[in-house]
Amino acid sequence: MSVARVVVESRLPQLDRRFDFLADDVAPGVRVRVPFGGRMLPGYVVEVVEDSDFAGELHRVERVLSAVPVLQPEVWALVRAVADRAAGSAADVLRIAIPGRQARPETAWLKAERVTPAPPEAGESILPGLVERRERIALRSAPGVERVGETWVGRWAVELAGLARDALARGEQAILVVPDHREQRQLVAALEAVVGDRVVELDARQSNPDRYRAFLRAIDGGPIAIVGPRSAVYAPAANLGLLAVWEDGDPLHDEPLAPYATTRDVALVRQQQSGCALVLAGHARSTETQRLLELGFLDAVTRGRPPRTLPAALVDGPSARIPGMAFQVAKEAIAHGPVLVQVARPGHAPALACARCGERARCRRCSGPLRRARAEASPSCAWCGAVHAAWSCTSCGGRGIVELGRGSMRTADELGRAFPNVPVVVADGQHERLEVDDRPRLVVATRGAEPIAAGGYHAVLLLDGERLLARESLRVAEDAVRAWSGARALARDDATIVLTGAVGRVAAAMTAREPAAFAAAELADRRALRFPPAVRVASVVGGPDEVERVVRAVGEIGATDALGPVDVGEGAVRSIVRFDYGAGVDVAQALRAEIVRAATQSRSRVAKGAPVRVHVDDHEPFEGI
DNA sequence: AGCACGCCGACT
DNA sequence: GTCGGCGTGCTC
Numbered sequence: 001m002s003v004a005r006v007v008v009e010s011r012l013p014q015l016d017r018r019f020d021f022l023a024d025d026v027a028p029g030v031r032v033r034v035p036f037g038g039r040m041l042p043g044y045v046v047e048v049v050e051d052s053d054f055a056g057e058l059h060r061v062e063r064v065l066s067a068v069p070v071l072q073p074e075v076w077a078l079v080r081a082v083a084d085r086a087a088g089s090a091a092d093v094l095r096i097a098i099p100g101r102q103a104r105p106e107t108a109w110l111k112a113e114r115v116t117p118a119p120p121e122a123g124e125s126i127l128p129g130l131v132e133r134r135e136r137i138a139l140r141s142a143p144g145v146e147r148v149g150e151t152w153v154g155r156w157a158v159e160l161a162g163l164a165r166d167a168l169a170r171g172e173q174a175i176l177v178v179p180d181h182r183e184q185r186q187l188v189a190a191l192e193a194v195v196g197d198r199v200v201e202l203d204a205r206q207s208n209p210d211r212y213r214a215f216l217r218a219i220d221g222g223p224i225a226i227v228g229p230r231s232a233v234y235a236p237a238a239n240l241g242l243l244a245v246w247e248d249g250d251p252l253h254d255e256p257l258a259p260y261a262t263t264r265d266v267a268l269v270r271q272q273q274s275g276c277a278l279v280l281a282g283h284a285r286s287t288e289t290q291r292l293l294e295l296g297f298l299d300a301v302t303r304g305r306p307p308r309t310l311p312a313a314l315v316d317g318p319s320a321r322i323p324g325m326a327f328q329v330a331k332e333a334i335a336h337g338p339v340l341v342q343v344a345r346p347g348h349a350p351a352l353a354c355a356r357c358g359e360r361a362r363c364r365r366c367s368g369p370l371r372r373a374r375a376e377a378s379p380s381c382a383w384c385g386a387v388h389a390a391w392s393c394t395s396c397g398g399r400g401i402v403e404l405g406r407g408s409m410r411t412a413d414e415l416g417r418a419f420p421n422v423p424v425v426v427a428d429g430q431h432e433r434l435e436v437d438d439r440p441r442l443v444v445a446t447r448g449a450e451p452i453a454a455g456g457y458h459a460v461l462l463l464d465g466e467r468l469l470a471r472e473s474l475r476v477a478e479d480a481v482r483a484w485s486g487a488r489a490l491a492r493d494d495a496t497i498v499l500t501g502a503v504g505r506v507a508a509a510m511t512a513r514e515p516a517a518f519a520a521a522e523l524a525d526r527r528a529l530r531f532p533p534a535v536r537v538a539s540v541v542g543g544p545d546e547v548e549r550v551v552r553a554v555g556e557i558g559a560t561d562a563l564g565p566v567d568v569g570e571g572a573v574r575s576i577v578r579f580d581y582g583a584g585v586d587v588a589q590a591l592r593a594e595i596v597r598a599a600t601q602s603r604s605r606v607a608k609g610a611p612v613r614v615h616v617d618d619h620e621p622f623e624g625i
Numbered sequence: 626a627g628c629a630c631g632c633c634g635a636c637t
Numbered sequence: 638g639t640c641g642g643c644g645t646g647c648t649c
Contacts, residue, residue: 006649012626019649037648038628054649600646 002026003052004061006034007076008043009091013596016089019043020052023061029069029076031101033062044071044094066101067110068216072236074274079234081269085584086616087538087591088259096257097234099202102212109216116222120195122169126159127301131166131241131277136297138289139281140515142304143489145456148193152435152452153186154489159303160244160281161190161225167277168195168223172241175226177233177263179252181205182434184227186452187246191225202228202235230255230263233270243267244279249286249482260615264288283485287478287526288533290519300516306488309497311507326461326498327418333459333495334422334440340457341415341444342487344464346428347373347407354393355400362394374409405467412444427451447483456492465501474531474622478522481509530561532619536584538591539621541574542598542612550594550612551575557590559583572610576621588616 004023008015021034026045033040040062052058071079071094079097083090130137141156148158164174176191178184184203191199200217218226219236226235230253233243245253245267253263264280271278280289280298283306292298312323322330333339344350349372352361361370361379368383370391378389379401392399406414408428416424419442427433427445436443438454445451447468468480480502488497488510499510509518527534540550544565551562559580565573579587591614598612 003649008648010626012648015626015648021649034649037626039626041648052649056649058649 003049003058004032004045005047005049006032006043006061007046007090007094008034008036008041009094010041011089011091013089013592013599016083016091018046020054020058021061022058023048026061026064027067027069028073029071030067031065031070033065035059035062044076046071046073046076066106068101068106068219070098070101070215070219070236072219072238074238075234075236077273078266078270081273082261082266083259084592085265085269085588086259086261087588087595087614088261088616092258093234093261096231096255099211099215100208102209105209105213105216109213114220116220117198117224119171119223120165120168120198123162123165123194125166126162126303127166130163130279131170131172134275134277135299136271136278137280137301138285138293138298139279140285140300140302141281141283141489143283143306143485143491144304144493145452145490147454148189151186151189152454153190154183154452155304156246156281156283156489157183157186157190158193160187160246160279161194163242163244163277163279164191164225165194167241168198168225170241171223172239172276173218173221173224173226173237174242174244175232175235175237175240176244176246177228177230177253177267178246179250180229182448183246184229185434187227191227195223195225198222198224200224200226200235202226202232204229204231233263233266240270240274240276242277242279243271243274244281247282247284247482247486248280248289249282249284249478258615260618262617265617268292282482283489284478284482285516285519286482287519287523290516290523291533294520294523302516306485306515307491307493307495307497309488309499309511311502311511312498312500322415322418322461322463323498323500326463326500329459329496329498330442330461331419333457334419334442336440337438337455337458338436338441338443338453340450340453340460340487340490341411341442342447342450342460342462342464342483343406343408343411343444344446344467345405345407346409346430346446347371348375348377348409348413349403349405350407351404352379352401353404354396354398355402356398357393357396359393359395361391361401364388364394371407372403375413408444408446411463412442415442415444425451445487447487450487450490452490457490457495458492459495460487460491460497462487462497462499463501465499465506467501469502469506474526474619477506477509478519480506481518484510530578531622532617535578535580536587536617537619537621538577538579538587538614538616539574539618540577540591540612540614541568541572542610543571544573546598546610546612547573547575550591550598550614551577553594554579554587554590557583557586560587570610574621576618591616
């Protein structure tokens with residue numbers, strides 16, 4: 001009988017450590033059920049040893065829930081490190097890292113014999129030696145689109161697929177993490193062209209059995225490329241040659257579940273642990289990546305050149321939606337093929353106001369802002385969806401409404417009138433459209449929803465720059481540059497891009513020959529303000545006394561300072577702790593200790609207020625509203 | 626979380 | 638005398 005070291009699946013912070021159990025015939029990584037404090041808890045065997053250092057009497061593992069070693073040692077090390085860094089529980093990270101067991105695919109997998117695919121043939125690499133030398137780079141990918149078999153994909157996907165092939169040819173795995181399924185689709189197409197069926201998609205959109213099947217294939221190992229959204233960064237890959245993250249600044253890489261670790265941070269931990277090559281790729285560069293470059297942790301690699309980009313005057317006249325120059329560019333391009341028009345908001349009118357007093361039109365039920373989804377539609381609430389057929393102003397009682405701004409639908413209507421005989425299609429959250437052919441048409445899309453055009457767009461109009469930049473957030477400029485760069489990358493090499501409503505540094509980032517200056521300037525600003533990513537932050541939310549206590553405990557470390565507390569309603573306050581990267585380990589440890597203390601010592605009836613919640617690297621307080 | 630253990634107030 | 642409130646600590 002040997003000793004199984006088990007991490008139990010419990011959200012209780014005080015149980016986030018290993019417990020020893022007796023077992024015969026359990027392998028590390030299997031899921032088990034153990035008797036724990038008078039009941040049964042599921043958990044994972046993280047290690048099997050001969051003897052326990054526990055002084056008390058060991059219980060026996062009740063049963064093995066799945067014989068598949070779903071938690072590989074290197075993934076366990078990663079999960080532990082990510083949880084520690086974020087002052088969170090390993091169990092929370094495990095829930096993200098390991099898909100739920102599915103009996104049917106598991107039985108089939110256990111019965112089938114293991115076949116490891118042969119490595120693909122090595123091809124000509126765009127960055128020879130990168131994988132072999134385990135280099136770490138910030139890659140500015142080549143703009144433009146390419147045809148892969150029947151589909152058109154971004155050139156970036158072809159480049160990343162080539163790097164993955166370099167790893168697979170060495171018999172190693174590659175993990176490629178993308179913001180969402182739109183990029184995943186392109187990357188998979190590009191990968192299949194160079195590595196055939198050695199591609200595993202780990203996608204939350206798959207059915208549970210499909211997802212588990214894919215996960216089991218990853219466990220099989222061998223030269224495979226694993227592609228998926230943020231959770232794929234935890235994929236089992238014992239022989240990892242390359243870890244690539246596409247557009248690490250995209251908010252879709254931020255995990256919404258505790259402990260909220262973002263793909264880039266997990267990738268950095270994993271790279272340190274496995275020593276694989278690391279590629280943070282994008283058309284734009286995040287300030288976090290810029291910081292890593294300036295530290296010398298990453299090397300910069302730039303591929304290709306973006307098409308000619310012209311800044312347009314804000315407006316030609318008071319009513320002109322599209323500046324004359326942009327109009328001219330579109331008119332010339334549309335004769336030859338599709339033209340992309342990127343707008344800020346979906347629907348017809350993104351905002352409405354009272355015609356009499358000018359007050360913003362608000363929902364009578366929830367006071368959310370009203371908007372108009374279609375030209376003749378009744379106003380509807382952006383928050384609760386309530387339709388207000390007979391609206392009257394809450395402040396003056398007026399019944400007339402004026403429309404503020406133009407969404408994708410209204411822009412499409414107006415362009416349709418300006419360009420008679422040219423088809424107009426809309427692509428936004430409501431109207432998903434992944435691709436269009438190479439015939440002349442106007443494609444009006446919100447950012448991130450742009451279809452790929454066969455052969456690339458002949459022109460791209462980036463409208464609503466002022467709208468995109470009006471948001472009050474630390475990251476507006478960065479987000480806007482990423483959105484524009486992404487849309488621009490869908491154009492042909494010889495296309496013209498017109499950017500409206502952007503001035504100064506942001507406009508220069510798009511039009512200058514050296515776009516790297518933008519990320520450097522953004523980072524310099526954050527340094528001056530002591531804002532992330534120049535420093536790290538953690539938010540602490542809870543009752544005033546508890547928050548104060550946590551902030552004081554962290555303050556004792558030094559190299560930290562605190563902002564707040566500010567009232568966040570329902571008797572809770574929020575403080576922001578700022579700390580240098582060098583203090584990260586100590587701060588996380590102190591926060592964790594306080595979380596454990598709060599969970600165990602403040603259970604008395606009187607002291608039971610709102611529980612303390614800690615969010616390490618919480619950027620939300622800096623987003624404004 | 627649940628459950629046991631342990632220490633002070635009103636009860637058959 | 639003890640039944641049971643709840644604060645405290647532990648869970649291999």
